Amino acid sequence: MITSTTGLYLTAFLVGLLGGVHCLSMCGGLVGSLTAGLDPRIRRDPWRMAPYQLLYNLARIAGYATAGALFGGLGALLLQLDAFQIMQRALYALAGVVMILLGLYLGGWWRLIAVVERAGAHLWRRIEPFGRRLLPVRTPLQAAALGYLWAWIPCGLVYSVLITAVSTGHPLDGALVMLAFGAGTLPNLLGIGLLAGAAARIAERVWVRQVAGLLVIGFGVHALWSLFG
Template structure:
């Protein structure tokens, strides 16, 4: 599950560039001209921002993993785990279709998350422009909660673990997978974004993530035999 989360973060990076690229770029633009003149000087700020963002994902994963543990306890243990696992597989299928541009249903989850973001976004304003590394870290922690269908789909997988520790691990692995793309857009200007905008790149990513979802659902088929014996 951790490897899948890592790969989803890496493949879903084409979506990260669209959703979070501007945020990562704003950190760069808030730095002094002297720091921006050399990528090596910008690197600590971008690393701090992304560390905060990944830690924020880990916190969310722990919370949702704890929710999954509660849901499993409310139902028969094995049945509850299978329902959550199946739901995670469906979300992966929807994510693959979303990344490939074939079906945008997952955008609805981003609309639902905007209510939460409206409460969190004002917390980031006093930290902008980013002038220090601790500020970059704090901004990353807050921006981890930006409405994003990609993040929400992996959070469902965190719920399916039924464990706060495993849920945090899933989201940390996902966050590490997104790191190359967001670091790339910050340090390589628009080159990474131009690559991600190509339809075939998004479609390849969509097909691969779609295959993860289908694989999860395929593994669920033997579990569906009554009376739900493994």
């Protein structure tokens, strides 16, 4: 089991980075909507477009941190229970299983994780209309608001790391775990916005998705081995 907070942050970052091909498929259209709503003169100039993309992604990561703080707070409540150690181990085990399922999904071998994503669809249906009102994006503030809202889109990758955030047993640690995860996703999603379809075309290659899937499966297997090995 990962016992240091540094280990948790590193794992969350690497899961975000390696699972970035999933981010491209889940959020690529959303980032494309952001880009399409900008003034054509801004779209043609990557340097002028960069602040919008950066604000969008920083706000998205802030949304992840908010969720991490909430789930870390839930862990703090569970810490008050006599059986917290058992609960903590169970949460680590669940996170490991979800990562394995996520890796299978990324590699295109099994799509069971899609069921987990659909579980968050009820919340997203309540949030998504607010995002639509911000389109088309005309100002940096709109880009930031849109990014924060879209942090709550149903995503098995996010859910697997949120389970780890619960196991920290502290709101601040939970927020930092999700910040590390969000930082890992940043290169891929900035690549969509600034490099148009180039990043998406790379992510569509079967071998890229399969390598990412195998590596994420490795994280899940390691987590379970640390617990039961």
